[in-house]
Amino acid sequence: MSLLREAEKCLANQKTCASLNAFITPLQQSGPWRERVREAESRREKGTPKSPLDGRLIAIKDNICTRDMPTTCASKMLESYTSPFNATVVQLLENAGAIVAGKTNMDEFGMGSHSMYSHFGPVVNLTECGKEKVSAGGSSGGSAVAVATEQCYAALGTDTGGSVRLPAAYTGTVGFKPSYGFLSRFGVVAYANSLDTVGIHGSNISTIRNIFHTLNHYDHHDPTSHLPPTRARLASYAHPTSRPLRIGVPTEYNINELSPPVRAAWHRTLAHLQSTGATIHPVSLPTTEAALAAYYVLAPAEASSNLSRYDGIRFGTRNPKLPDNAGPGGYLYAHTRGRGFGKEVQRRILLGTLSLSADAMENYFLQAQRVRARVRDDFDQVFARGNPFIKGDLESGVVGGAKKGLEDGVDVLVAPTAAGRSPTINEVQGMGEVEGYVGDVFTVPASLAGLPAVSVPVRVEGEGMHEVGGRGSVGMQIIGQVGDDEVVLRVGEVVEGMDGKGT
Template sequence: MSLLREAEKCIANQTRFLELNAVITPLQSQAGWLQRVRDADARRENGTQKSALDGRIIAIKDNICTRSLPTTCASAMLEKFSSPFDATVISALEESGAIIGSKTNLDEFGMGSHSTNSRFGEVKSSFCGNSGEPLSAGGSSGGSAVAVATGQCYAALGTDTGGSVRLPAAYTGTVGFKPSYGRVSRWGVVAYANSLDTVGIIGQKTSVVREVFGVLNHHDPRDPTSLPTNSRSRISALLSQSQFSNRLASRPLRIGVPLEYNLTELTPSLRKAWLSALKALEKQGHSLHPVSLSSTRHALPAYYILAPAEASSNLAKYDGIRYGTRAAGPDSGEGLNGYLYAKTRGEGFGAEVKRRILLGSFSLSADAMDNYFIQAQRIRRLVQSDFDKVFAFNNPLRTGASGDKDGVSRVDVVIGPTTSSTPPSLSSIQNDSDAMASLNAYVTDVLTVPASLAGLPAISVPVSTTKTDTNPGVDKVGIQIIGQYGDDDLVLDVGEALEQAEITV
């Protein structure tokens, strides 16, 4: 298929699936995109392609800054914002010849697990439940996942703070990859929680995700959290050692099965799909080994202290004076004794964003800092330590890290479910009270948050499942592969191996 026909098909699908509300700003609003596709087609014919992405349409989550299209973060606070620059990931994609497509819908400022907290309305999955009711697309990158699942783009960028790429991928039957923290630049990405935010990639296949990652995986001097060039070289040197080089082809893998991920809340269909995936990899010659990640049971509460704390600091600048849209009319009070921007922040932020700002402000207060924020940071270190203990490859960021742990045999990757259940219906989410809906949404991240706290690479790959306890339209669930820091290529390799495995359910 020519690139032009592929692009036309993407446009047709944007119109066809308009009711799913995956897109905030459509591709057609960008000037000159059609000619760029034609130019890429010409380069493809004469063998001068810029990259594997040349002429491909990449959708962008609407919290990543683009100069040619508005950036709203799905918030009233930024509805009039136009970025004067492109994020680094946008510039990298355009240099590779990719076409920046639609800006996709999300939970406001990336805060949510179902893509229902958007000023532009909820995102609906292309899967349907009983009586044809729409299901959750996951969050917060639900728009990006649905755009990929319905063929509105070749691939899409999202952001993953605690699972916001992997969860939507699991709910929509797509592949969602969160690279190691610092591998991909965050410069130009509207911050939620700086120490956790990671630009992630969603595609129909792991091979597509790998192509996009290859374009984005570079040091960016403008991003202080970007992994430096010398650290990248050091990681490559450690991975080139004989026991780690080309592991999937040279020897069977040792696959860790995390005992703590076998939750009592795990639905039978998901547990069966997990076991089927493990058996399929075992048939390929790999060995399975139970591992304990004991601190992960504390990861979720720690995350929901740390992330809101960072969010409350990051969102403080949106006051309608320096950043953000100012509310019409005077603020509360009059004269010098009035509040300068209370009305602006009250009207500009949605309920969930305000909830997290309050949570974060409390945990950073002088009275609560030691009991909440500091304790959560300690738990984060314990979660990192648990992962370091089970992986054969030493964490290259730790002092003295050098390959294998003195010959002690550990696992190469850890494999578990991405979610504890199949996607809920949107009606069930809407019927919950505000407090209960938020609590249920927070619990949804229980299996994705540990890798985020530790900054590890993780990918969710769709695996076929039975329909005994699931919605009739859902025939795939997400299985998550987690690797040691910097071991992103192995995680992608195992993702491809799982796609190619003969899985019977």
């Protein structure tokens, strides 16, 4: 298919699938994109494309700044805001010839697991089984649905505690969260700085890899971006090829709440990996049970600090019914935030403010930081490669005080992305506040540790198909050590090949 026909098909699908609400700002039919696609087509015919992404339509989550389209974060607070610059990741895509396909819907400021908390209405997942509307996952649900319904070639999202991987599992797409610090966050509206990671949605691993290679560069604008010497050092530690791949199976992920279709898909995935020569090893990540609670202390605490700038004076939409001199009582500030933020954002700001208060900081915030350190240590204990940011680990094989060599640890972990099927919209609306957070239980640990992880769809066979929410697949998550992004993607390709997918 020509690039122009592919782009026109994406635009036609955006119109046809408008009821799914995947886009807040779709690409305009009358825009200059056709000429750019034709130029890319000409370069491809001459054998001189800018990159594999030249002329492709890539959607951008609406918390990533774009110069030519509004950036709203799905919030009333920013509904009229347009950035004067592109985020670094957007600029790198445009430099590679890609075209922004629109801004995708999301949970407001990234705070949610089902893309329900949007000022512009919820995202709806296309379902083939039954007539009930199904959750798309969150917070990058719009990006995942846009890819699943071919409204774009690929999409960028952000992953703070699973916001790329969970929607991928629910929509039958591939969702990749790189190692923290690999992709620039400059121009990404912050939710929780120590956790936020730009992620990628695609229909296969090959597409994900092309975008990852395009974006994986040092950015001096982002203080968390790994420096070139660090990137070179990480790339120099080649994985051993003299032995079979060692796959770790976290026993703590084998919970009672795991649905039969997910459990069957997990077993089938491990059996397929074993048939390719890999060896399977049970491992223990004992702090996993406390990871979710720690996340929901740390992320809201950082959000409370980050979102304080939206006060109607520095940033945010001011309440027009109040005069400029609203008085020393703070009515301008209070009314702006009270009417500008949705209920879930208000809830998390309050949670974060509480955990940062003087009386609660020791019991909540500092305790959660200790749990986060233990989560990181758990992963370091099971991986064959040591943590590259702990001096001596890679050279000596000493991790956390225990002697360990490459033959003792595992190369990647394989586990479900979500414990069960995608819930219906009605089920999500009936959930309590705490119940709505539990869906992140398998994705949060990798986020706390800054690890690379990819969710790959695995087909559910037989009687379980009607239980997985519509697409006949569940997400399998491959998690690797910091810097092992390529290893994670290679194993993802093996899993992808099990069902004849990929390129």
